[in-house]
Every structure is written in structure tokens, then in C-alpha cells.
Amino acid sequence: MADEFIKGLGIFTGAGLGWLTLAGWYRTPGFESTRQLVSPASPSPASADMFNLLGIMLMDVLFWFALLGPLAFWIVLPAVRQARKAMENRSA
Structure with a gap:
């Protein structure tokens, strides 16, 4: 169980850090703004070049x-294992 927890935590922190970095680049119009990280993407997808589209x-x-990554490791996989054990115990 500990390995699944650390895998989920690693996914959460790694993907969260990547999202925060990209959101800081593309969704922050200015540091004096009160709508940081939640405003629409700076270059609109219609006028952005290939690298900006890939970043967005x-x-x-x-x-x-x-x-969804941590939910898979923290909820789905343990639930599947518990269900599998219950099915094995039921058939035995």
C-alpha cells in the first residue's frame, strides 16, 4: 500500500508542478492582476503558434x-484488489 501511495503522491506533485509552471506562463496576464492562474490562456489557440498550442x-x-492519476492509485487499484480478494474468498 505504501508504494501505491507514493506513486500517487509523485504523480500529484509532478503533474501539479508542471501545471502550475505552464499556468503561470500562459494564464497569468500580469502579477498585479487578481485573476492569476484562472484567466483564459494568453495567446488564444486560434492565433498561437505550434509551441504555444502544445503548451496549452x-x-x-x-x-x-x-x-485522475492519484485517484487511480489511491482508490481504484486498492478497490480492485479488495474486490479480487473478496471474490477469491467467496469461491473458496
């Missing part, structure tokens, strides 16, 4: 990976 897409991927 990677920012969204990292956000969802930071949310």
Missing part, C-alpha cells in the same frame, strides 16, 4: 493527470 494542450493534460 500539455497544461490541460497535466491538470487532468494530476487529478
